[in-house]
Amino acid sequence: MGLEEKLPSGILLTTVEKVAGYARKSSVWPATFGLACCAMELISTGGPRHDLARFGMERASNTPRQADLMIVAGRVSQKMAPVLRQIYDQMAEPKWVISMGVCASSGGMFNNYAIVQGVDHVVPVDIYLPGCPPRPEMLLDAILKLHDKIQNMKLGVNREHEVEDLEQARLRRLPLAAGLGSHPGSPGPGSPGPGTSAPGVAR
Amino acid sequence: MTSRTDAGAEGRVYNVGGQDWDEVVAAADEAGDRPGDERLIVNMGPQHPSTHGVLRLVLTLDAETVTELRPVIGYLHTGIEKNMEFRTWTQGVTFCTRMDYLSPLFNETAFCLATERLLGITDRIPERASVLRVLMMELNRISSHLMAIATFGLELGATTVLLNGLREREKVLDLFELITGLRMNHAYIRPGGVSQDLPPGAIEKIREFLGLMPGLLGDMRKLLDANPAYLARTKGIAFLDLAGCMTLGVTGPVLRSTGLPWDLRKSQPYCGYETYEFDVPVQTTCDAYGRYLVRMDEMDQSLRIIGQCTDRLAGPGTDDDRVMIADAKIGWPAQLALGPDGLGNSPEHIKHIMGQSMEALIHHFKLVTEGFRVPAGQAYAAIESPRGELGCHAVSDGGTRPYRVHFRDPSFTNLQALPAMCEGGMIADVIAAVASTDPVMGGVDR
Amino acid sequence: MTAEQPPGQAQPPDQAALAGQERLSEQVARTGMFGTETTGDTSGYGGLIVRRPPPLSSPRPYGWYFDDLADALGSSLDQSGLPFGEAVERVVADRGELTCYVRREHLTAVAGRLRDDPALAFELCTGVSGVHYPADVGRELHAVYHLVSLTHNRRLRLEVSVPDSDPHVPTMVRVYPTCDWHERETWDFFGIIFDGHPALTRIEMPDDWKGHPQRKDYPLGGIPVEYRGATVPPPDERRAYE
Numbered sequence: 001m002g003l004e005e006k007l008p009s010g011i012l013l014t015t016v017e018k019v020a021g022y023a024r025k026s027s028v029w030p031a032t033f034g035l036a037c038c039a040m041e042l043i044s045t046g047g048p049r050h051d052l053a054r055f056g057m058e059r060a061s062n063t064p065r066q067a068d069l070m071i072v073a074g075r076v077s078q079k080m081a082p083v084l085r086q087i088y089d090q091m092a093e094p095k096w097v098i099s100m101g102v103c104a105s106s107g108g109m110f111n112n113y114a115i116v117q118g119v120d121h122v123v124p125v126d127i128y129l130p131g132c133p134p135r136p137e138m139l140l141d142a143i144l145k146l147h148d149k150i151q152n153m154k155l156g157v158n159r160e161h162e163v164e165d166l167e168q169a170r171l172r173r174l175p176l177a178a179g180l181g182s183h184p185g186s187p188g189p190g191s192p193g194p195g196t197s198a199p200g201v202a203r
Numbered sequence: 204m205t206s207r208t209d210a211g212a213e214g215r216v217y218n219v220g221g222q223d224w225d226e227v228v229a230a231a232d233e234a235g236d237r238p239g240d241e242r243l244i245v246n247m248g249p250q251h252p253s254t255h256g257v258l259r260l261v262l263t264l265d266a267e268t269v270t271e272l273r274p275v276i277g278y279l280h281t282g283i284e285k286n287m288e289f290r291t292w293t294q295g296v297t298f299c300t301r302m303d304y305l306s307p308l309f310n311e312t313a314f315c316l317a318t319e320r321l322l323g324i325t326d327r328i329p330e331r332a333s334v335l336r337v338l339m340m341e342l343n344r345i346s347s348h349l350m351a352i353a354t355f356g357l358e359l360g361a362t363t364v365l366l367n368g369l370r371e372r373e374k375v376l377d378l379f380e381l382i383t384g385l386r387m388n389h390a391y392i393r394p395g396g397v398s399q400d401l402p403p404g405a406i407e408k409i410r411e412f413l414g415l416m417p418g419l420l421g422d423m424r425k426l427l428d429a430n431p432a433y434l435a436r437t438k439g440i441a442f443l444d445l446a447g448c449m450t451l452g453v454t455g456p457v458l459r460s461t462g463l464p465w466d467l468r469k470s471q472p473y474c475g476y477e478t479y480e481f482d483v484p485v486q487t488t489c490d491a492y493g494r495y496l497v498r499m500d501e502m503d504q505s506l507r508i509i510g511q512c513t514d515r516l517a518g519p520g521t522d523d524d525r526v527m528i529a530d531a532k533i534g535w536p537a538q539l540a541l542g543p544d545g546l547g548n549s550p551e552h553i554k555h556i557m558g559q560s561m562e563a564l565i566h567h568f569k570l571v572t573e574g575f576r577v578p579a580g581q582a583y584a585a586i587e588s589p590r591g592e593l594g595c596h597a598v599s600d601g602g603t604r605p606y607r608v609h610f611r612d613p614s615f616t617n618l619q620a621l622p623a624m625c626e627g628g629m630i631a632d633v634i635a636a637v638a639s640t641d642p643v644m645g646g647v648d649r
Numbered sequence: 650m651t652a653e654q655p656p657g658q659a660q661p662p663d664q665a666a667l668a669g670q671e672r673l674s675e676q677v678a679r680t681g682m683f684g685t686e687t688t689g690d691t692s693g694y695g696g697l698i699v700r701r702p703p704p705l706s707s708p709r710p711y712g713w714y715f716d717d718l719a720d721a722l723g724s725s726l727d728q729s730g731l732p733f734g735e736a737v738e739r740v741v742a743d744r745g746e747l748t749c750y751v752r753r754e755h756l757t758a759v760a761g762r763l764r765d766d767p768a769l770a771f772e773l774c775t776g777v778s779g780v781h782y783p784a785d786v787g788r789e790l791h792a793v794y795h796l797v798s799l800t801h802n803r804r805l806r807l808e809v810s811v812p813d814s815d816p817h818v819p820t821m822v823r824v825y826p827t828c829d830w831h832e833r834e835t836w837d838f839f840g841i842i843f844d845g846h847p848a849l850t851r852i853e854m855p856d857d858w859k860g861h862p863q864r865k866d867y868p869l870g871g872i873p874v875e876y877r878g879a880t881v882p883p884p885d886e887r888r889a890y891e
Contacts, residue, residue: 033250035257036279036645037304037387040350044376047369062252077648079855080257080278082221083249109298111883113862113870114282114854133387216848218856277853282870285863289884320744449772452827463799470802580743583795583806585775596793598780604889607863609778611795616776619830648853 013156021151024068024094027056028143028150031067031091033084035074038101038133042073050136055143064090069146070123071139075103076116088123096150098127098142101134108132242270247633249278255354255637256644258618267629272622276615279648287608291574292318293535295605297390299595302610303646304387305350308343309588310646311392312336313595313610316473316584318394321577321599322533329525331516332396333475338409338512339382339391340474340586341505345416346375347589348498352423355495355638359436364426371419374412381405384539384546394575395534396527402541406517413510420502427495437492441624441636444489451620455591455613456501457640460486460493467587479508491639498641501589533575536567574603590614590641612646711742714803718747718769722759725766731758748806753818756809760824763796763805771796771805774825777832779839781864789813790841794821794828811841820845838863 034042046052046060061067064087076084088097099119102108105128107117116122126149129142154162217227228244248259257278263271283302287295299314300307319325349372356364376386382405383389383398391398427433443453445461458465466483468476484500486493527534536556540549556564579601585594591613600606617640624636710716719740723733736755741748751759763771773796780791788810796805809818820843821828832843833852840861843849851858860867871883881887 032252036281037301039256040304040387043354044369044373047373048366049370049373064250075279075281077278077280078858079280080249083257083278086222087250107872109301110281110283110286111869111871111874112282112286113868114280117872135386216850218850277851277855280853282862285869286884289869289889323744450826452774452776452825454773465799470799471804581746581748581793581806582744583746583804585804592775592797594775594795596778596795607780609780609793611776611778615830615834616827619827 013158017153017155017158018151020155021153024153025147025150028068028096028147029059029061029066030057030069030071031064031087032060032062033070033072033087035072035076035080036103038073038104038131041133041136041139042071042100045136045139047136050140052140052143055147057143064088065092067091068094069096069098071098071100072104072119072123072125073100073133075101075108075110076119076122077114078116081116081122084119085122094150094153096126096146097123098129098139098146099125100129100131100139100142102130102132105130245630249275252358255642258637258642258644258647260621260633260637262630262633264630267631269625269628269630269633272625272633274618274621276618276644276647279644281645281649283649284608284610287605289604291603292577292605293393293570293574295608296393297388299608299610300388300390301645302649303588303590303593303612303614303643305347305643306343306588306590306593307388308336308339308392309586309593310610311390312340312474313584313586313588313593314597314608315392315394316586317582317595317597317608318577320582320584321580321597322394322575323578324395324528324530324533327528327530329396329528330475331400331524332526332528334512334515335397335401335526336392336474337476337479338509338516339379339389339397341508341512342375342378344505344589345502346372346379348502349375351498351589351638351641352427352495355635355641356427358634358638359433361433364423367419367423367426371416371423374415378405378408378412381408393527393535395530396525398527398535399539400524400526401516406513409509409513413506413513416506417503420499424499434492436631436635437495437639438488438490440491440628440632441639442489443620443624447620447623451623452616453591453620455587455589455617456494456497457617457620458591459484459497461489462487467585467592471585473584473586479511481505481508491635494639494641498589531562531566532570536563536570576601576603577605585611588613590643590646591617593646610646610649612649614640614642614644614646615649618642618647706739707742711740711747713745714801715742715747718803718805719749721766721768722749722763725762725769726759729758729762731755746804746806748808750808750810753809753811756807757819757821757824759807760794760796760821764824767800769798770800771798771803773797773799774821774827777821777828777835779835779841779863781839783865785810787812790816790839792818792835792841816841817844819843822846837861840864 044050046058052058057069064070068091070088070091072084088095097119099105103110103115104119105125107115109132111117119125127142127146129138131138134142153159217230224246231244243264245262245264246259247262249257259275259278261273261275262269281301283298287298290298296311296314299310302310316325319328349368353365353368353372356362356368379389380386382401383391443457443461445458445463447453448458448461448463454465462485464483464485467473468481469483481504484497484504486496536552538549538552539546542550556567577599579599581596581598583594583596585592587593592611593613594611596609596611597605598607621636621640624640625633628636711719726733726736736751736759738750738752740750749759763769775795775797777792777794780793782789782791790811790813792809792811794807796807797803798805811818818841820832822832822845829846830852832846833849835841836843836849837851837853838861850856854862869883869885871885873880873882
């Protein structure tokens with residue numbers, strides 16, 4: 001992912017992590033992926049009352065190549081799912097996904113043949129935001145949680161260790177245990193699978 | 204991707220699956236009979252900046268001129284109509300409201316009018332409920348037109364218009380939240396009436412809104428009406444005259460921009476529209492600018508109607524100030540009230556059904572679990588939504604669930620007219636044409 | 650009651666028996682009382698069979714403007730050499746709406762008269778949609794057209810019934826071009842083939858989808874809803890209180 005990934009662990013890397021996290025979270029550029037009703041609330045979040053520009057996010061990049069964040073806002077139909085994946089693939093690392101609304105998170109009220117029951121069938125999701133549609137304030141809350149996650153994301157060797165730890169914790173966790181939900185440092189789209197442990201993996 | 208030559212088709216038929224754009228272009232070039240041409244096939248969408256949702260346009264360009272435009276839809280198909288067959292008639296409202304998501308109250312009204320016609324209770328709907336329906340529909344018309352004009356500005360590159368429109372729209376959404384509890388997808392209008400009456404303070408807020416809006420709309424007009432850049436991009440663009448509209452089945456502001464004052468609120472009134480004073484704005488230029496003017500004028504007329512509704516609601520009450528039909532076998536029983544833990548069943552209602560009346564308990568139980576039975580038959584109720592004629596064709600087999608519901612959505616039909624509006628024009632005018640048609644893909648794909 | 654009849658009989662037994670026979674031959678409209686087929690229902694109402702006679706024509710006068718409309722259509726069709734009774738199977742006037750059930754071979758002729766005759770003047774067709782009645786054997790698929798006359802401010806519904814085994818309906822695109830996308834949608838969702846349509850392809854579902862989703866024999870396709878420790882079946886498999 002860049003020079004910062006190649007640094008050895010230690011104080012230097014920790015400082016770089018903090019700086020990189022701060023820089024990344026301060027100017028997240030969303031990719032416009034408004035699909036249905038949630039898109040209207042997404043647009044309202046960019047409007048004057050709930051201002052997305054205060055986070056530097058009003059510049060929604062229409063091309064996914066320049067986008068960091070894909071907010072999947074709305075129901076994803078079977079016809080749209082390959083397009084969704086294609087847009088996600090075109091985004092450059094690091095990238096995050098918020099699934100906005102219940103339809104994106106789980107299929108919502110449309111439990112039928114036409115809707116993908118949750119975009120996590122198609123793309124890895126960082127933050128799930130329920131609501132039908134979620135208010136702009138709820139979307140801002142989700143974005144702030146994502147900013148926390150980005151700020152605290154570790155880099156390089158630290159990241160691999162963190163990911164391995166989290167994988168082990170998830171595998172050991174019992175089904176009805178408390179504390180479900182995404183940790184700030186939980187594996188996001190940039191994590192390697194359980195089998196890979198090569199250092200400096202290019203993600 | 205497969206392709207075949209079909210004797211009945213007007214050309215080669217390409218079946219596209221995805222990830223095969225190269226094949227499409229190669230096959231089209233191969234099949235083309237004009238070699239050495241400057242023809243380019245461009246794909247716009249389904250994800251593209253024009254915020255009209257997931258619409259895909261396949262354009263064949265000859266330099267800057269569009270020679271062919273093929274809209275591809277279906278990227279938001281949700282199966283709402285089939286889903287409604289597995290829910291009761293009242294629950295159907297929550298599904299149909301999410302179709303055309305910019306005008307949810309219109310979807311609800313069309314469905315409820317069809318259901319009420321099947322039930323035969325159209326003249327037993329309380330008057331207050333009808334006035335509330337008209338009030339909410341006109342507020343929704345304003346918010347929908349504001350979004351249409353805001354996104355029109357965004358697509359033409361005028362972000363100020365977008366922000367102005369969104370700011371105004373927030374005021375309408377505040378009113379929705381006050382009255383129905385939600386900003387969007389309200390499920391407020393139900394078969395038999397509306398779900399709850401106006402909360403205290405609503406009339407004052409609406410009057411405040413009515414005081415502000417003419418000034419704000421005037422500001423938007425000052426920004427756009429005589430703006431040379433705006434006029435250059437919308438005058439004479441996306442021309443569709445009356446014959447074209449009738450052939451392609453186009454209704455709504457697009458039809459009224461051709462000079463024909465066809466508005467279902469005037470010609471085939473519903474919900475008591477014949478008792479309100481308002482005009483039907485009409486332009487004769489048949490272009491995108493005419494449609495913009497029609498929408499701005501419609502917003503002024505909506506403000507007039509809202510003023511009349513507010514006077515009726517605030518005025519001396521009639522004997523009947525129910526908002527749901529009196530028939531206990533049909534009218535939704537739950538009375539909502541705001542308590543310390545949020546919106547829920549009102550304590551009086553709970554006391555009534557648990558302590559005072561066995562019939563009320565049974566009605567509540569049956570209506571919530573089963574729903575009311577609708578006699579067999581079919582009905583088609585059409586209303587004038589911000590985009591045109593929104594019709595609901597409901598078929599009942601005598602049960603508690605719809606047998607089949609089909610919505611004739613105006614955006615679906617208006618989008619068919621897009622090739623007629625755009626072919627022969629410039630590619631930049633395609634954006635203006637789509638925006639002036641104001642399609643909402645949720646309604647198109649359902 | 651005449652002197653010949655034995656006392657205690659309300660009517661001659663033949664009539665009662667006849668009425669009973671007629672009822673038994675009517676279509677079954679509904680079975681069971683609560684819609685559940687599980688052992689939870691101990692009421693005994695599960696064996697209930699409700700029969701309803703098949704739809705008939707509405708008797709004249711239809712009321713409102715429907716009589717004028719039917720007469721005008723009749724005379725227009727007669728003028729073009731097509732008897733009304735041959736083109737239109739039956740007419741139903743119900744809940745303020747007039748429905749003409751048209752035979753499919755005469756559909757375009759009827760539509761042409763409706764559009765062109767000045768007394769009828771149905772300029773606008775708001776589209777076609779399908780309804781699937783699997784119980785109506787031999788006439789399972791219905792294509793429903795809604796027409797609007799702006800000149801006379803009237804509405805009319807045309808309905809065409811075709812069997813599943815031969816789901817062909819002539820296209821209306823030559824008469825009302827707006828039906829283009831609507832016919833594609835009806836083909837997509839019901840499998841009704843509109844003969845003569847320029848490009849009858851899928852419009853809402855992906856191009857390579859198999860099946861016609863809004864037919865009654867096509868499942869809703871939902872998945873069980875997962876909760877912690879339990880699942881709820883999808884909406885079409887849940888117990889329904891009907």
